[in-house]
Amino acid sequence: MSGRPDASQVEAGRRLGVEKRLRQVEMEILGRVPESEIDPSLESVREVMELLGDPQRTFPVIHVTGTNGKTSTTRMVETLLREMGLTTGRFTSPHLHSFRERIAIGGESISAERLIEIYDQVLPVVEIVDARSVAAGGSRLNFFMMSVVLAYAAFADAPVDVAVVEVGLGGTWDATNVADGQVAVVTPVAIDHTRLLGSTVEEIATEKSGIIKASAIAVSSIQDADVASILADRAQEVGARIVFEANDFGVTAREVAVGGQLLSFRGLGGDYAEVFLPLHGEHQASNAATALAAVEAFVGGGEQRLDPGVVREGFAKVTSPGRLEVVRRSPTVLVDAAHNPAGMQALRAALDDSFAFTRLVGVVAIFEDKEPATMLEILEPALEHVVVTRNSSPRSISPRRLGLIAAEIFGEDRVTVVDDLPDALEQAVTIAETDGLGGGVLVTGSIVTAADARMLLGSTQT
The missing domain is CATH 3.90.190.20 (Mur ligase, C-terminal domain)
Structure with a gap:
C-alpha cells in the first residue's frame, strides 16, 4: 500500500490550511482600531488606493447613505442589477455572522480563498501607508478602512460591472467616499451616532450629503424639509441632479400579502404594477421605491422604463437578513x-x-x-x-x-x-x-x- 495521501485527504488538508489562514487574516483585520473610531480624513485610504492603482475607479459605483434602511436598499439595488444580468459587487456593514458578508460578488459573500488572496496583495501597501502615518503622529488604517480597501480591490479583481456600496458612517469622511458614485442614494436621515456625526439632523444630513458628487444623479427617500434642502443645496453646488421620493417617484399602491407585500410604483422612467416584495413594513416599500429609482438612474439616467418582468423577478428574490x-x-x-x-x-x-x-x-x-x-x-x-x-x-x-x-x-x-x-x-x-x-x-x-x-x-x- 502507498503511504501517499489520496485526493480526499489532500483536499481536506488544503481546506484546513485555508480555514487556519482565514482565521489569521480575520484576526488581523479585526485587531485594528474599531470601525466606530473614525478619522475625519480620507488621506490614508486615498494614499493606499493610489498605490494600488485606484481600483475603485475601474467600475461604476452606486453609493448609499442614510440613517436607516441603507443595508436593505443596497441589497435591493444589487439584486435588481443582478437580475438584469450584471456582475455586481456589494459592500455592506456591519456583518451579522462573518466578516466575508461585507464583500459580496455576484450576490455571494467573497470566498475564503479570494479574501486571503486580496488581503495578501494589499497588505504590503497598507503597511507602507500605516508606517508613514504612525511616523507622522497618526495611526494605522482602522478596521473599516481596511474593509473598504479589500472590497474595492476585490471588485476590481473580479471584475464587476457595477458596485453597490453602503456607507459606514456619515458620508463626507467615510472611507467608502474615495470612490465617486454615478448614483448617490440617501435613505431617511435621522438622529444617530451623534458623537461622530453631529447632534442635529441638519449636521448629520450635511455630513451624509458629501457622497453626492459632480454630474451624479442623487436619489433621495422622503426627508424632513430641512434635510431635503441640505441635499438639494449640495446637488446644486456640485452640479448633480437630485430626485426625491413622493415628488419624482414613489409607491402608488401597497397591499399586505402573505410573506410580504404587493406594491405598485411610479418610477423615474415609468410605472410598475403588482410587484411582490418578500419584506414587511411600509418602510421597506419606501426602500424598494428608492432602490428602483436608483437602478433607473444608473441604467438609463432615469429616462427609460426598466423591463417590468425583470423588476418583478428581482424584487421577488430580495432578502434582508435580520430585518423583521x-x-x-x-x-x-x-x-x-x-x-x-x-x-x-x-x-x-x-x-x-x-x-x-x-x-x-x-x-x-x-x-x-x-x-x-x-x-x-x-x-x-x-x-x-x-x-x-x-x-x-x-x-x-x-x-x-x-x-x-x-x-x-x-x-x-x-x-x-x-x-x-x-x-x-x-x-x-x-x-x-x-x-x-x-x-x-x-x-x-x-x-x-x-x-x-x-x-x-x-x-x-x-
Missing part, C-alpha cells in the same frame, strides 16, 4: 436589527401593519449609548411583556440597568430581567405560549442582538 425576519415558527420568532429610535418607529409601524399576534413578547438588548429609554417607549404599546437581557457586545447595557429603565415604562409586572440571551429567548417563548397558539416573540435592540438570536436559532444564511 421570521426565523422560527411555533411560536413565531421575529428578529429585527432596529438600533435607534427611528428604526424602532419603523419596526413598530411594521408590526401593526403586517402581524396579528394574540400576545407579543419582546426580547430586548440595547447598546448603552443608543437611547434605550426612548426605544423602549416606542416599542411598549406593541408588547404584552418584555424580557430584557444583554447581547454579546461589551457595549450592551447591563440587564439590571435596562430592567430598571423598562420597569419605569412597562411597569414591573410586565418586565423580566435575564442575564444572558439564550435564557431570555427561552423565557420569552414560555411566556408567549402561556395561553396556547397565537403568541409570538420579537428579538430586537441592536444589530448584534439580531445576529446573536439568528445564530442561536440556527438561521445563519445571509
Whole structure:
C-alpha cells in the first residue's frame, strides 16, 4: 500500500490550511482600531488606493447613505442589477455572522480563498501607508478602512460591472467616499451616532450629503424639509441632479400579502404594477421605491422604463437578513436589527401593519449609548411583556440597568430581567405560549442582538 495521501485527504488538508489562514487574516483585520473610531480624513485610504492603482475607479459605483434602511436598499439595488444580468459587487456593514458578508460578488459573500488572496496583495501597501502615518503622529488604517480597501480591490479583481456600496458612517469622511458614485442614494436621515456625526439632523444630513458628487444623479427617500434642502443645496453646488421620493417617484399602491407585500410604483422612467416584495413594513416599500429609482438612474439616467418582468423577478428574490425576519415558527420568532429610535418607529409601524399576534413578547438588548429609554417607549404599546437581557457586545447595557429603565415604562409586572440571551429567548417563548397558539416573540435592540438570536436559532444564511 502507498503511504501517499489520496485526493480526499489532500483536499481536506488544503481546506484546513485555508480555514487556519482565514482565521489569521480575520484576526488581523479585526485587531485594528474599531470601525466606530473614525478619522475625519480620507488621506490614508486615498494614499493606499493610489498605490494600488485606484481600483475603485475601474467600475461604476452606486453609493448609499442614510440613517436607516441603507443595508436593505443596497441589497435591493444589487439584486435588481443582478437580475438584469450584471456582475455586481456589494459592500455592506456591519456583518451579522462573518466578516466575508461585507464583500459580496455576484450576490455571494467573497470566498475564503479570494479574501486571503486580496488581503495578501494589499497588505504590503497598507503597511507602507500605516508606517508613514504612525511616523507622522497618526495611526494605522482602522478596521473599516481596511474593509473598504479589500472590497474595492476585490471588485476590481473580479471584475464587476457595477458596485453597490453602503456607507459606514456619515458620508463626507467615510472611507467608502474615495470612490465617486454615478448614483448617490440617501435613505431617511435621522438622529444617530451623534458623537461622530453631529447632534442635529441638519449636521448629520450635511455630513451624509458629501457622497453626492459632480454630474451624479442623487436619489433621495422622503426627508424632513430641512434635510431635503441640505441635499438639494449640495446637488446644486456640485452640479448633480437630485430626485426625491413622493415628488419624482414613489409607491402608488401597497397591499399586505402573505410573506410580504404587493406594491405598485411610479418610477423615474415609468410605472410598475403588482410587484411582490418578500419584506414587511411600509418602510421597506419606501426602500424598494428608492432602490428602483436608483437602478433607473444608473441604467438609463432615469429616462427609460426598466423591463417590468425583470423588476418583478428581482424584487421577488430580495432578502434582508435580520430585518423583521421570521426565523422560527411555533411560536413565531421575529428578529429585527432596529438600533435607534427611528428604526424602532419603523419596526413598530411594521408590526401593526403586517402581524396579528394574540400576545407579543419582546426580547430586548440595547447598546448603552443608543437611547434605550426612548426605544423602549416606542416599542411598549406593541408588547404584552418584555424580557430584557444583554447581547454579546461589551457595549450592551447591563440587564439590571435596562430592567430598571423598562420597569419605569412597562411597569414591573410586565418586565423580566435575564442575564444572558439564550435564557431570555427561552423565557420569552414560555411566556408567549402561556395561553396556547397565537403568541409570538420579537428579538430586537441592536444589530448584534439580531445576529446573536439568528445564530442561536440556527438561521445563519445571509
